[in-house]
Amino acid sequence: MVLLQLNFMDIDVLVIGAGASGLMAAWQLAKAGKKVKVLEAADRLGGRIHTISATDGTGVIELGAEFIHGNMPVTQQLLQEAGLTFYNVHGSMWREDEGQLKQEDQFIPGWNELAEKMRALEDDMPLADFLHQYFAGDAYEELRTGVMNYAAGYDTANPATASTLALRNEWLQEDEAPQYRINKGYGSLINYLFQQLTAAGVEVLMQCCVKEIHWQPQRVTVTAQTGDSYIARQAVITLPLGVLQADATAQGAVTFMPSVLDKERAFQQIGMGAVIKLLLEFAEPFWLNHEQMNGKDLTDMQFLFSQRSVGTWWTQVPNHRSLLTGWLGGFHAEEFRNATAEELKEAAIASLSDIFRLPEGELNRLLIAFYAVNWTTEPFTLGSYSYATIYTRQAWSVLRQPTAETLFWAGEALYDGPFTGTVEAALVSGMQVAEQLLAG
Template structure:
């Protein structure tokens, strides 16, 4: 008979929360998932197929690197992964050109990284080893990657945590889930329900109390008694939930883990007009620039006429006052400059648009985590499974691709495993 004597409450129905819930339920535990939103997925946010012509992702989109947990889950769900193909381009303010991967200082960079034993912030590493004018293009490229790709602050980001990424040029394989990440979340949620997990939506947790039992209090006034609570919410939300003293002291370690923001804009056009600018752009995947919305990508190898804009890191604070429409306008202006077009040219072909500044999302307060030189020690503290209030999620993942869906899934799996082994 299943052992339902222990009641586990999981706060957050994102990838980590659902993954942990399924593992507990499979082991016969009684599990309740409390989710503040009216949907599962968290920072995975599927958009309507009717608007974009396919299940577009308003939040997490890519599968990075090997991602063994993600790939295993996709196989179990009968979902497939599409590898991204094509060429990268850049705009230097004057012209478009293929993004070169050649770095004349690559050997020096790799040598300095290889000799690094004590961690430094990225900014300090560059100042210490590559301060000369001849290194300016490389410094700019590294800072752009740290801010844009990792959503991190070079003045705080760990060099050792990013070393492997730099050593392969930041070009490890990427793919997309066919059907979008929403399909994976739907599978996980269905699995949870099949195994008896109770998922409560529109239930924002405001406090956790400990006395003779653990009590989870929701914004609506409801109190739920349980034996153990696992918090899988984004790091900034830990400050907004009243916690017992021991858990509050533990949660303070999260200050040593970076958390970055992302602005994401999706523009659907009636036709892939960028392919006509030059024959080479027919194979475009990523486009980098220094415009207001600096990074763009296509759905290549799929032929959906959608361009996605991306702006990550601390500089997104400059756009904090822009609402959804103003962000869309900024994206259109950036594309117009890059391709030498007018706003009218672009708006004539525009079918649908969406924009999100994830810092404005009340249940995220940003996009994903990144490592500082003090992050690994903080993760070790937060990942402990020896209390009644525990922590899990992408921010606690100690592998290479921190801040990814893989990180969230792996952390949820690890947390459940640690508790079930006790």
């Protein structure tokens, strides 16, 4: 009992989760003089940011977040502070159809007409309903399919529930926005935040899977799977939405005592996507061989789309690395939910073989490393990133209210700005929750 009391006196705020949001919140709180401890379930920091080194030593491989989608103020400010550099990513877009590769200039066929109708929309509705209302009939079949695939692929969203107004905000501001990659990868940003926390005396505990949070005003007792308990006046919860939506039997699920029913209901009103990211390192960038590509010059190719089972691919342009990234988003990821790594590899190679008209044996011979990350089944993530449904605005207002000035809520899913589902969203949410707690 005496020991518990000492612990209580020791820590002001427990931050649950050491992704971008949790680390940012912890840092802001520590800077303001709060005594903070961070509890993280995994054996590494960063959550959905996971940067590793390429086998061939040519750079980094991003198993999770990869791009800075536009001019994102908080991310870019933090990079600058950390002395980390980033570079502009630009290249051409290609589509494969029945073995023919052709260059395209729009992600979605009929983009201009779509943008016009989206701009004019006043009342929100799910994307699928919007398409059926404004783009009905055979003439628009290609547009409807393109838009559904884009929402599923890029936003990893379910078109049946995704908010058209939210997608409008995101798509229209991102159209033509510059894209960047961080030279040393997003992991370098996580390392920077960790260094700042260490310097500020904040302890970050890994392999500390929180199972129960007992709370009463101004007192929180957090129990981890290890049996250890931690006590503080307040807690900031930055768990991924997938974990918060999961039932109590899930490995990362946390039970709140007493329960926080208003928050639990609100979590269910935000959409959580699905994604599997595949990364294939080859001995050489075979797609740059004009002869093998039937004379097509793919030097500048960034994105490549097709109807194959793994249908979205990108290269590392402007860097000519021999790395191809395959992406299964939304319903495409659901189709492969239970696939093994070997099955995913076979699907990836079969798709590339059809797209580039190269024998599978040849591609397997060139393959030097393969990574498949099914984020939807990763126990401490359970999904890709959030998307707004037509009920999400209401949910955000509930989640932004702390519970009895004791439990505070953050994470990318709580961000309501234009950069939905991004690292920026996580960082901003982490900053805002710290400001909220400090203002209380």
